[in-house]
Amino acid sequence: MQLDPQTGWCSGINRCPSPNFNSRPLGEISLLVIHNISLPPGQFGTGKVQEFFCNRLDSLEHPYFSEIAGLQVSAHFLIERNGTLVQFVSCLDRAWHAGVSCFAGREGCNDFSLGIELEGTDDQPYSDLQYAALVALVRELQLHYPQLRRERICGHSDIAPGRKTDPGPAFDWERLFAALQA
Template sequence: MQLDPASGWCQDVELCPSPNFNARPTDEVSLLVIHNISLPPAQFATRKVQAFFQNRLDVTEHPYFAGIADLRVSAHFLIERDGRVTQFVSCLERAWHAGVSNFEGRETCNDFSVGIELEGTDDLPFTDAQYHALTALTRQLQSAFPAITPQRICGHSDIAPGRKTDPGPAFDWARFRADLAQEEGQ
């Protein structure tokens, strides 16, 4: 996986462009937000997240889908349970992943962040393949956008407390941070 800083797109990942993005107000990319998602909830490898981020979700396929039918959202990346990475929006553009949010007193985190969705739920452990892919992708992002320091990597719950809970208690922050630190030291 290689991120092209000039285009904001990764090579060697699945590209699944979403219409749910717009221009950033500045060129700043200084925050990484980690989320989780599964559609339907707690069901994996359905490819429904891809359809959802492309506004192509068939709302008749599952009762849960009716409640999200009118949402227009996206993330920059999705990491599936097997570690496969899909990119929806160039990192140079503003994906619609954070919603009402605040990081260190600054609102509207979509303006300056990259969003990575992990296929999962708050309370089911994530896979080794996901941690490996997340670490590799984060290193690529930090190389392209040096302002994304370890202190500027957070969960959705950190920037939207009380409204969002992801990536949830099942996400192993200590493992992820140790994996990042190990790669830095190599």
């Protein structure tokens, strides 16, 4: 995998362009937000996250889908349970992943962050393949965006406390940070 700094897209990974993005107001990339998602909740490998981020999810297919119908969200990246990486939005653009959020007193985290979704839930361990893919992706992003230091890598729950809980207690932060230092 290699990030093209001119386009903000990574080569060597799957690309699934989402319409749910817009321009970054300042072009700044200084925060990395880790999330989790599974559609339907708790089910993996369905391909429904890709459909959701591309506004193609059939709201009649599952009761939960009708609850999220009409939402327009995306992330820059998804890491599936088997370690497959998917990119939805160029790193140069603002993906719609954080919602109402605040980091270090600064609101509107989508303006200056990258969002990585892990296929998972708050309470189920993430796979070894996901951690390996996450470490490789974060290292590549840090090469191009040096502000993405350890203290600027956080969970959705950190920037939207009380509203969001992901990536949840099942996510091993120490494992991630130890691997990034290795």
